[in-house]
Amino acid sequence: xxxxxxxxxxxxxxxxxxxxxxxxxxxxxxxxxxxxxxxxxxxxxxxxxxxxxxxxxxxxxxxxxxxxxxxxxxxxxxxxxxxxxxxxxxxxxxxxxxxxxxxxxxxxxxxxxx
Amino acid sequence: xxxxxxxxxxxxxxxxxxxxxxxxxxxxxxxxxxxxxxxxxxxxxxxxxxxxxxxxxxxxxxxxxxxxxxxxxxxxxxxxxxxxxxxxxxxxxxxxxxxxxxxxxxxxxxxxxxxxxxxxxxxxxxxxxxxxxxxxxxxxxxxxxxxxxxxxxxxxxxxxxxxx
Amino acid sequence: xxxxxxxxxxxxxxxxxxxxxxxxxxxxxxxxxxxxxxxxxxxxxxxxxxxxxxxxxxxxxxxxxxxxxxxxxxxxxxxxxxxxxxxxxxxxxxxxxxxxxxxxxxxxxxxxxxxxxxxxxxxxxxxxxxxxxxxxxxxxxxxxxxxxxxxxxxxxxxxxxxxxxxxxxxxxxxxxxxxxxxxxxxxxxxxxxxxxxxxxxxxxxxxxxxxxxxxxxxxxxxxxxxxxxxxxxxxxxxxxxxxxxxxxxxxxxxxxxxxxxxxxxxxxxxxxxxxxxxxxxxxxxxxxxxxxxxxxxxxxxxxxxxxxxxxxxxxxxxxxxxxxxxxxxxxxxxxxxxxxxxxxxxxxxxxxxxxxxxxxxxxxxxxxxxxxxxxxxxxxxxxxxxxxxxxxxxxxxxxxxxxxxxxxxxxxxx
Amino acid sequence: xxxxxxxxxxxxxxxxxxxxxxxxxxxxxxxxxxxxxxxxxxxxxxxxxxxxxxxxxxxxxxxxxxxxxxxxxxxxxxxxxxxxxxxxxxxxxxxxxxxxxxxxxxxxxxxxxxxxxxxxxxxxxxxxxxx
Numbered sequence: 001x002x003x004x005x006x007x008x009x010x011x012x013x014x015x016x017x018x019x020x021x022x023x024x025x026x027x028x029x030x031x032x033x034x035x036x037x038x039x040x041x042x043x044x045x046x047x048x049x050x051x052x053x054x055x056x057x058x059x060x061x062x063x064x065x066x067x068x069x070x071x072x073x074x075x076x077x078x079x080x081x082x083x084x085x086x087x088x089x090x091x092x093x094x095x096x097x098x099x100x101x102x103x104x105x106x107x108x109x110x111x112x113x114x
Numbered sequence: 115x116x117x118x119x120x121x122x123x124x125x126x127x128x129x130x131x132x133x134x135x136x137x138x139x140x141x142x143x144x145x146x147x148x149x150x151x152x153x154x155x156x157x158x159x160x161x162x163x164x165x166x167x168x169x170x171x172x173x174x175x176x177x178x179x180x181x182x183x184x185x186x187x188x189x190x191x192x193x194x195x196x197x198x199x200x201x202x203x204x205x206x207x208x209x210x211x212x213x214x215x216x217x218x219x220x221x222x223x224x225x226x227x228x229x230x231x232x233x234x235x236x237x238x239x240x241x242x243x244x245x246x247x248x249x250x251x252x253x254x255x256x257x258x259x260x261x262x263x264x265x266x267x268x269x270x271x272x273x274x275x276x277x278x
Numbered sequence: 279x280x281x282x283x284x285x286x287x288x289x290x291x292x293x294x295x296x297x298x299x300x301x302x303x304x305x306x307x308x309x310x311x312x313x314x315x316x317x318x319x320x321x322x323x324x325x326x327x328x329x330x331x332x333x334x335x336x337x338x339x340x341x342x343x344x345x346x347x348x349x350x351x352x353x354x355x356x357x358x359x360x361x362x363x364x365x366x367x368x369x370x371x372x373x374x375x376x377x378x379x380x381x382x383x384x385x386x387x388x389x390x391x392x393x394x395x396x397x398x399x400x401x402x403x404x405x406x407x408x409x410x411x412x413x414x415x416x417x418x419x420x421x422x423x424x425x426x427x428x429x430x431x432x433x434x435x436x437x438x439x440x441x442x443x444x445x446x447x448x449x450x451x452x453x454x455x456x457x458x459x460x461x462x463x464x465x466x467x468x469x470x471x472x473x474x475x476x477x478x479x480x481x482x483x484x485x486x487x488x489x490x491x492x493x494x495x496x497x498x499x500x501x502x503x504x505x506x507x508x509x510x511x512x513x514x515x516x517x518x519x520x521x522x523x524x525x526x527x528x529x530x531x532x533x534x535x536x537x538x539x540x541x542x543x544x545x546x547x548x549x550x551x552x553x554x555x556x557x558x559x560x561x562x563x564x565x566x567x568x569x570x571x572x573x574x575x576x577x578x579x580x581x582x583x584x585x586x587x588x589x590x591x592x593x594x595x596x597x598x599x600x601x602x603x604x605x606x607x608x609x610x611x612x613x614x615x616x617x618x619x620x621x622x623x624x625x626x627x628x629x630x631x632x633x634x635x636x637x638x639x640x641x642x643x644x645x646x647x648x649x650x651x652x653x654x655x656x657x658x659x660x661x662x663x664x665x666x667x668x669x670x671x672x673x674x675x676x677x678x679x680x681x682x683x684x685x686x687x688x689x690x691x692x
Numbered sequence: 693x694x695x696x697x698x699x700x701x702x703x704x705x706x707x708x709x710x711x712x713x714x715x716x717x718x719x720x721x722x723x724x725x726x727x728x729x730x731x732x733x734x735x736x737x738x739x740x741x742x743x744x745x746x747x748x749x750x751x752x753x754x755x756x757x758x759x760x761x762x763x764x765x766x767x768x769x770x771x772x773x774x775x776x777x778x779x780x781x782x783x784x785x786x787x788x789x790x791x792x793x794x795x796x797x798x799x800x801x802x803x804x805x806x807x808x809x810x811x812x813x814x815x816x817x818x819x820x821x822x823x
Contacts, residue, residue: 001723001724001725001726001733002721002722002723002724002739002747002748003699003704003721003722003723003724003735004704004721004722004748006724006733007700023700024698024699024700025698025699025700026696026697026698026699027696027697027698027699027702027703027735028695028696028697029695030734039734039735039736039778039779039781040703040734040735040778041731041732041733041734041735042699042724042732042733042734042735043696043732044696046698054700055356055357055358055700056356056645057356057645057649057701060698060701062648062649062650062651062652062701063645063648063649063650063657064648064650065648065658065663066644066648066658066663066664066666066667067663067667068667068671069644069645069648069667085732085733086732088732091726091733111696128751128752142685145685145688146685146688146689162691165532165534166534168532169531169532169533169534169536172531172532172533173533173540173543176527176531176533176543176547177543179547180543180546180547184550184551185546185547185549185550185551185553185554186543186546186551186554187391187551187554187555188393189390189391189392189393190390190391190393190539190542190546190554190558192393193389193390193393193539194390194537194539194540194543197536197537197539201536201537262531266532346787347707347787351707354705354718355701355705355706358705359705359720359745359748359749360749363749363753581715582707583718584717584718584742584745585707585708585715585716585717585718585740586715586717586804587714587715587804588715598804598807599803599804599807602807651701
């Protein structure tokens with residue numbers, strides 16, 4: 001599976017309700033015991049919000065400005081959510097299915113390093 | 115990252131977009147190169163043409179002055195005089211290539227006659243320069259200011275005619 | 279304070295960018311044309327262009343010396359490969375036209391100096407350009423053409439020697455409206471043309487790639503800023519001087535500028551043969567420098583898009599795809615120049631299309647300049663952001679208006 | 693706080709340089725594998741080259757790019773885009789740095805080598821491609 005196939009794939013909850021699209025993958029270094037590779041594993045997904053908000057880095061607040069771009073992207077940035085990999089029931093091929101248990105997903109900004 | 119899920123509509127959309135772009139380009143080309151169709155548009159083009167002829171005449175005159183006063187080299191002046199002549203004949207030929215709308219024959223006669231005259235005068239300058247007759251150049255150029263005045267007057271007339 | 283040779287050396291990077299990038303064939307044509315038709319009534323555009331390009335050149339160079347990543351690199355990593363590919367193809371086409379026009383500019387300067395037809399000089403100029411690309415080190419090249427480009431200052435001297443009515447010049451420079459007999463669309467079209475000629479994206483790509491190649495590090499920040507602060511306003515001053523001399527000599531007789539020979543004619547009238555000779559050296563150096571810059575900028579763009587090795591500091595065999603691209607583009611442009619296509623017309627089209635690409639080039643730079651995780655303490659301050667945002671907004675307007683104005687005014691003919 | 697990071701900003705589309713700082717290409721895509729035991733996908737390789745990029749972009753332009761890139765390659769592997777195993781990836785601050793030199797990755801930057809070999813090296817003053 002290519003990472004870019006996952007990007008922009010629709011995300012739904014266990015009842016098939018849409019949660020937006022995958023806009024970014026959060027990756028973390030794998031612990032050494034998982035083989036010789038110092039590679040990464042997918043830790044979670046960034047879901048929801050606008051495509052550009054993620055592409056331009058505002059969804060994870062990489063930038064504080066300029067003021068105008070921050071204003072334009074502010075609302076969409078707040079909508080971005082984080083889905084931990086453990087909650088993913090199926091990664092594809094058509095949709096990413098996620099277990100929410102009826103609860104709200106955490107905002108992306110809460111789990112991103114400032 | 116945009117196109118991973120575009121599916122079957124992609125091909126159709128591409129064709130539609132390409133066709134639209136092509137249509138706009140063709141329309142623009144037509145707009146840019148369509149000949150003048152009304153008498154007013156023809157007169158306006160005539161004024162424009164005569165304005166350029168005047169510009170080329172005066173440019174040539176400036177180069178003659180510059181070379182006569184020792185301000186410009188012979189090489190540069192002979193290149194510039196040839197350019198002025200080439201421009202003038204291209205300007206005149208472009209206008210002559212358009213069919214005059216009904217009632218515009220007089221405009222055509224005036225403008226093409228001026229085009230011929232300017233081209234002829236500038237050719238004389240170019241020939242004198244290429245023969246190295248630099249001392250004669252101011253003499254050959256003597257009619258130019260007069261000619262430029264006449265061109266200016268005709269341009270004003272045609273502009274007025276295009277507005278009425 | 280003792281000035282180290284390396285500082286002078288670094289300074290020439292800015293001078294070359296200013297002379298070769300700011301004053302290139304686009305300016306030699308557009309400034310003279312605009313001066314003859316509108317006097318100094320579009321000088322404010324040059325003022326805006328200088329501030330805008332200074333802002334983005336500084337920003338992209340600051341990013342380059344912090345991250346070793348030049349401007350086009352950012353376009354792809356921030357805005358995705360599809361977006362960047364559009365920018366790449368667009369800038370490739372525009373630069374191919376520009377290289378053709380710059381090469382013709384070299385040939386036209388040589389024609390005016392020698393009297394031999396310019397088409398004969400085109401292949402010779404192309405061969406010399408190729409040898410310089412192949413053999414001469416980056417720094418020697420920029421030093422030679424940066425210094426020779428200073429000959430363009432003769433245009434500033436010529437303004438004084440033409441003994442202008444200064445109050446008339448001032449009145450013209452402070453009027454924002456077309457001259458009588460000219461239309462607003464034509465006025466705005468030439469405003470767009472000047473923006474395209476003076477805020478060319480390739481200046482930014484070249485400047486930031488040059489900063490990476492010269493291995494500038496954050497400690498070179500001051501030197502880089504000195505380059506920007508001296509280099510680009512110098513280019514702007516030259517541009518206004520060209521507008522002014524064209525105004526003084528051509529405006530009253532109603533002369534339309536159609537040739538490079540007309541650009542240098544006011545200098546000859548003001549300063550005689552010596553002035554003319556110096557102006558021709560300046561034109562030669564500016565177009566030669568700009569040929570190199572446009573060629574490299576295109577090679578850089580392509581190399582950075584695909585992540586290839588690039589570089590004028592590398593021997594050609596270490597960056598073969600880059601070298602091959604540059605050589606192929608040079609060949610293509612030479613062929614284009616030999617078709618006897620009018621280089622002045624090509625220049626106008628090239629700068630107008632270049633202005634269409636501006637916002638695409640600026641946006642990623644502005645985004646990364648603000649990325650604190652990448653830029654740390656070198657992130658944009660309020661000044662960079664304010665000027666950068668305003669420049670970006672104006673460039674969007676220019677980009678949208680450019681082609682409709684081109685069509686509406688028939689490339690400024692009416 | 694979690695120590696995960698954005699694929700988009702730290703890996704995808706970033707510049708790849710080899711162990712000697714030579715530019716190798718860009719991360720044109722990332723190959724993921726779903727472990728059989730049901731864990732999250734892991735990064736097994738980064739893909740580089742116009743073939744991977746063209747396949748990623750899709751559409752007429754992408755298809756063309758992938759087809760041309762595939763044609764330019766030789767050998768039996770040409771159906772698959774060039775992959776660099778995750779084990780060869782080291783540091784990734786501003787650039788993604790590989791732990792091996794370009795010479796150890798025979799499939800990478802094929803065109804660069806071909807041009808060096810057939811076109812550029814033969815000319816005087818080109819310098820040496822292999823130093």
